[in-house]
Amino acid sequence: MTALQRMAFVFLLAWPPNRTASDHAARDHGTSARAASRSAQTEGVAAWGQIYSVLTHPRCINCHTATIYPQQGDDRHRHFANVVRGVEGKGVAALQCVSCHQQVNADTTGVPGASGWHLAPLSMRWQDGDDRILSSAEVCKAVTDRSRNNGLDGPGLLKHHSEEPLVLWAFEPGRGTDGRPRTLPPLTHDQFVDATRRWVDAGMPCPKAP
């Protein structure tokens, strides 16, 4: 073994160099930060799952169609009376959403109502053209895409879920024409807002596409 080879051998035996205490602390800190980040991501995706369960309930998704018509009922059938979307999602000139839907629920006649009754824009469709509900990842992508969601960032989405009259309506949907209360989304409004807040705080993570 030459002198050069001996030096290389000793160098390799000594590798990696001894860590100082601060080196270990930095490494541990990095590891825990990554773990915390993964945990936040996991919790955020879980919160999104709760949100998705509400968004895909008939009280919400019936007006997030990909077609020219809204849906109604828990079976999400096509809205009766040949109601159509119109350019702005408010119906057409002489057959508007507000031709029937007033500012509040009309429980004596079974017609739901809230301020500004209208369909969500096509950019926020959560169904495909055959009325099949999109996956959690697809809906999440739509909701977080500011080019599609009316420019809403996290706080904007939280405000939307907290205050928008049509969102609030979904949790107090009144009675149907049969006099029975309409079914409710799986969360209360408070739980829905809380899930949205946790999801936004986690950075609005989306689940992986299936």
Added chain:
Amino acid sequence: METYQLTVNGQPMEVTVDSGTPLLWVLRDELKMTGTKYGCGIAACGACTVHLGGIPTRSCVVPISLVRGRPVVTIEGVRRDPVGRVVQDAWVSHDVVQCGYCQSGQIMTAVALLKAIPKPTDADVEQSMGGNLCRCATYVRIREAIRIASGELK
């Protein structure tokens, strides 16, 4: 029972009814204005259409408590409107009506359409009139009368 002040065809009126009473029944039973018809009672046929605050509205599903001061125009008063007059004249000249039961609603909807879109396309007519049913199937004559009325409007 509660008392409500209404403006119907420009006239102030007062009724004392249950707050959940549909506007249709206030018009027909309380105010004896029977030109507005009861068809289905669930907003599916359009026979009960009136204008509420200028919006074509299915009066069978709007409780009186939600009228909230908005003026009501019915078939009895629509002729005072220039568009209403043109539409009614077109209906008569083209002999649209068969049994006539749905025609109040058809005319009220057509007037609303032409006030919003004086020169509607066939698609506009189909979409706006698509919720007004006619058991006599006068649809072809309804569409033609709207076309004639549109031609009369500037």
